[in-house]
Amino acid sequence: MIQDEIRKLKEEQGAVILAHNYQIPEVQEIADFVGDSLELAIKAKEATADVLVFCGVEFMAETAKILNPSRKVLLPVKNAGCPLADCLTPEMVREAKARHPNAAVVLYVNSTIESKAEADITCTSANAVEVVESLAEKTVLFGPDANLAHYVAEQVSGKTIIPLPADGHCPVHREYTLADVEAAHARGDAVVCHPECDPEVQEASDLVASTGGMARQAHLHQNWTVLTEEGMAYRLGRLFPDRTFHAVEGVVCEDMKRTTLEDVRRALETGEYEVTIDEEIADRARKAIERMIALRG
Ligand code: MLT
Incomplete structure (x- = not known):
């Protein structure tokens, strides 16, 4: 099974797999840690593994490299960007x-x-x-x-x-409309939306939260409609199997969905694609990111 091959390669190379909440279910399942971009940045900074395979989009893998420059950071697909x-x-x-x-x-x-x-x-x-x-x-x-x-x-x-x-x-979060909120309420769901949704969607929703915040507050209701990339509904379902989480079908982030298990295996086999950054720019960007991370304390 490809999952076994990935686990073996990971062990041989001293690698960890970090995956964003929006990744496809198979990638979430093989990851050592799944989270939002803040949680992943903190994990990357604290990582002691030689290789970090970052299943997400480019800016997240760059952030990981900036925060832990002595590690090899791999982004399994080259064209995972963010409009x-x-x-x-x-x-x-x-x-x-x-x-x-x-x-x-x-x-x-x-x-x-x-x-x-x-x-x-x-x-x-x-x-x-x-x-x-x-x-x-x-x-x-x-x-x-x-x-x-x-x-x-x-x-x-x-x-x-x-x-x-x-x-x-974000073109994905812009796709949610008031009609999505109304349809969810009509079937008795509570609605949580991401703060990248339009203001009218935020105002009509029961909760506005980041994906990490969604996980922390999912206990508040039994049945939810989740207005963020559909990977999050899968993640919430895994975390809270006794609750229901509906996604709006067809609203997906194509960049987040590019990474497959085959890509993760290939990254571990070939070391591609290694994230490299210009040191001078990285030093300046690091100050802004570290200042954010320091607030956590
Ligand atoms: C992130 O921070 O990872 C994205 O904005 C999605 C979220 O976690 O809210």
């Missing part, structure tokens, strides 16, 4: 900083390494509110997800949150 990350360039961040010189720059980890190098601090959907509240600055340039920026602005007081760019979004 949200790609909608913000470092030039856009520099221009915004020039326009708002007293503002702090908070970038979602779903951003390129070059943009992170321009940030004061990064955040994930799990800690965005905490990160913004930790800042002395009253004005915050927040990117690249405008819906997450809206969510943060609703949760914190005394700060002006400026989304950067004005309409950055």
